[in-house]
Amino acid sequence: MKKFKFACFDVEQVGPDTPLRLEVAARLAFPDGSIKIAGLRREIARGRLEYEVIAGKQFTTLADIKRMRERCRVKAKDLAFTSAQHSTRTALSERMPFGSSETVTGKSPRELLQARLNLNRQARQKKP
Incomplete structure (x- = not known):
């Protein structure tokens, strides 16, 4: 583990409740430099980071900072699709084919249109 040396103290003297300036706290808590002073100030403004x-x-x-990280942690979402739903859907799809391009009756579009026209003619003839 890399030891950080700051101008006026040794890092080994820092405990979890030692008050630290924001710059020092950011460098200790996020040694990769991903969070800087501005990031900690934003979290203070949002009310997620306590400070003095x-x-x-x-x-x-x-x-x-540890408590702030717990508050910021994103919870994993529950799976929207489970194997129980999958088996139900599979059972339904075996009974009724979805998305089939084949017509159910086996008639051509022309035959279906002709049957519809015949129904319309019959309905007009029955009107007085």
Whole structure:
């Protein structure tokens, strides 16, 4: 593990409740540099990161950052499709073919149109 040396203290002296300036806290909690001071300030503004103001300076702790990370954690969504639903759908699709391009009656479109026209003629003839 890489040791960080800051100007005035040794990192090994830092505990979870040691007040740290935002820059130092960001460098310790996110050593890859993915979160900087601005990111911590945004989380403070959103109310997810607790902090203290001492002598006009903002401080936070590694424990506060840990709690912030827990608040920001995204929960995994439940699967919308389960194997039980799959077996039900499979049973239905075996009974009724979905998306079949074949007509159910086996008649051509021309024959279906002719039958419809005949029904219309019969309906007109029955009217007084």
